[in-house]
Amino acid sequence: MEPGPTQVDPRVIQAMCRPVVYHQSREFIETVDVVCEQLQRIYQTAGEIVVLPATGRGGIEAALGSVREPDQILVIPTNGSFGRMMANIGRAVGLNVVELPFGPGEPILRADVEEALGRYDKPILGIVHNETSTGMVNDISGYGAAVHRRGGLFVVDTVSSLGGVPVQTDLQEIDLCVSASQKSIGALAGLSFVSVSPRATEQFDQRSSLHRGMYLDLRRWWEMCLPTSRGGKLTSGYRRLPWTMPTHLVFALQVAAEVIFEEGLHARWSRHERAGVALRNALVELGLKPVPAAGWESATVTAMYGGDDLDVNDVRAALSERHGIGVAGGLDDLNGKIFRIGHMAETARFGPQVHVVSALAYELEQRGIKTGTYPIEALITSWGEE
Ligand code: PLP
Numbered sequence: 001m002e003p004g005p006t007q008v009d010p011r012v013i014q015a016m017c018r019p020v021v022y023h024q025s026r027e028f029i030e031t032v033d034v035v036c037e038q039l040q041r042i043y044q045t046a047g048e049i050v051v052l053p054a055t056g057r058g059g060i061e062a063a064l065g066s067v068r069e070p071d072q073i074l075v076i077p078t079n080g081s082f083g084r085m086m087a088n089i090g091r092a093v094g095l096n097v098v099e100l101p102f103g104p105g106e107p108i109l110r111a112d113v114e115e116a117l118g119r120y121d122k123p124i125l126g127i128v129h130n131e132t133s134t135g136m137v138n139d140i141s142g143y144g145a146a147v148h149r150r151g152g153l154f155v156v157d158t159v160s161s162l163g164g165v166p167v168q169t170d171l172q173e174i175d176l177c178v179s180a181s182q183k184s185i186g187a188l189a190g191l192s193f194v195s196v197s198p199r200a201t202e203q204f205d206q207r208s209s210l211h212r213g214m215y216l217d218l219r220r221w222w223e224m225c226l227p228t229s230r231g232g233k234l235t236s237g238y239r240r241l242p243w244t245m246p247t248h249l250v251f252a253l254q255v256a257a258e259v260i261f262e263e264g265l266h267a268r269w270s271r272h273e274r275a276g277v278a279l280r281n282a283l284v285e286l287g288l289k290p291v292p293a294a295g296w297e298s299a300t301v302t303a304m305y306g307g308d309d310l311d312v313n314d315v316r317a318a319l320s321e322r323h324g325i326g327v328a329g330g331l332d333d334l335n336g337k338i339f340r341i342g343h344m345a346e347t348a349r350f351g352p353q354v355h356v357v358s359a360l361a362y363e364l365e366q367r368g369i370k371t372g373t374y375p376i377e378a379l380i381t382s383w384g385e386e
Contacts, residue, residue, distance in 0.1 A: 001343075003300070004159075004180075005188070005189045006183055007346040007352075008346055011259065012186065012188065012259065014255075015248075016188075024240055024241060026239075029225070029241065031250060035051060039257070042260060043177060044167065045197075046170060048196050048222075048230065049194070050196060053190065053245055054216070055182075056157070056159035056192050057085065062216035064093050064176075065216055066218040067124070068095050069122075070208070073095070073097075073124070074125075074126055076090065076097060076099055077099075077100040077101075077102060077108040077109075077113050078100065078102065078128075079107070081131075081133035082128045083128045087126075095124065100112050105291040106293060107293055117152070118150070121151060124147075124152055125143055127155075127157070129157060129161045130158065130300060132301050133330070133331045133332070134291045134292055134334070135302050136291070136297065136298055136303075140172055141172055148173060153175040153176065153203065154175050155175065155176045155177075156174045156176075158178065159183060162183075163179075163183070163186060163344075164183075164269065164299055165184070167179075169195050173197075175199050175200040176195070176200050180192045183345075184272065185256055186260065187249070187253040188249055188252050191246070191253055204219040224240045225242060275343035278383050279341060280304075281379070282357045282376065285372035286360060286361055286364060286375050287364070290302070290303070301344070302343065303330075309367075310364075310369065312329055312330070312336055316329055319356075323355070327339050328340040354376065
């Protein structure tokens with residue numbers, strides 16, 4: 001029940017039980033094309049998608065590093081560990097980072113962001129959509145248009161939201177939208193993907209300096225892999241992937257996307273929403289307090305304070321040892337203070353939630369903490385008919 005890597009449909013794992021294939025074969029590149037088309041539907045974009053053999057933060061580094069100009073400004077409102085991580089990645093690739101810090105679970109103030117954007121020419125704006133460290137979803141609407149008015153680019157981390165929470169890449173004018181395989185998409189860890197707007201693609205060609213590395217330069221996807229009909233250059237004369245792709249993770253991702261379409265994107269978003277409401281209601285009944293401000297809770301991860309009398313990490317150890325249930329703890333300053341429970345892909349269901357709520361109720365009672373009487377009823381009522 002950790003917030004990723006999450007449990008997946010068994011068909012996703014079965015998809016890997018097949019012989020080795022050559023990653024540069026025409027057949028495999030066709031599979032990559034299919035996966036990119038699937039991801040376009042999930043991302044709600046007509047833009048190109050790059051699939052990278054990297055985890056989520058590799059995708060963020062690739063996105064920022066592939067468009068940055070020397071001394072360019074990255075404005076980044078942060079309200080959790082992953083926002084701060086994006087700011088650090090920005091520093092690492094040579095951006096001048098203007099961080100707007102907010103407290104854990106506090107909403108980002110739009111006026112502050114717009115005021116900061118107004119101070120710079122061609123800034124990059126970076127936002128984490130779903131702040132996994134605090135179980136909070138940030139509102140990303142409207143920022144794309146605001147940063148485009150300043151001639152800049154909008155970069156969004158949807159690592160823990162894509163597939164579980166609506167992401168409308170084109171409508172929200174996101175230029176580089178980064179996600180990863182192991183969370184709400186319901187595939188296996190090891191792949192990151194970046195959707196790239198035409199604006200960002202232009203910047204690959206216009207940037208005045210070399211990329212600081214080579215491996216994570218997204219421009220190589222256009223140079224080597226994309227057909228000329230889609231703006232590719234095919235420098236080798238034929239389509240080649242820029243790296244040895246972990247072929248079997250791509251096969252697993254293809255099946256994970258099929259699983260998403262089998263359920264339907266809208267049905268899947270509402271299942272995740274219900275999972276979030278249900279788990280939160282049950283945990284509030286147990287006496288725990290949500291980390292995010294009311295109304296900002298995430299549909300894919302729930303973060304709750306344990307309270308002053310509870311050793312959260314001791315409870316987590318007991319959940320694992322006695323009940324076989326893994327839940328995550330707090331990151332950075334929140335270590336030892338909060339629980340983080342994922343409801344992504346196959347864990348966003350009533351069954352796993354009954355186990356975690358019952359086990360938590362048991363462990364709290366063992367420690368003499370008075371809990372509400374009906375946590376499971378809260379869960380059942382919230383899930384409704386299911
Ligand atoms: N961004 C967010 C919101 C995340 O939740 C995570 C991982 O939990 C990352 C980035 C980093 O992704 P990865 O661990 O795949 O590099």
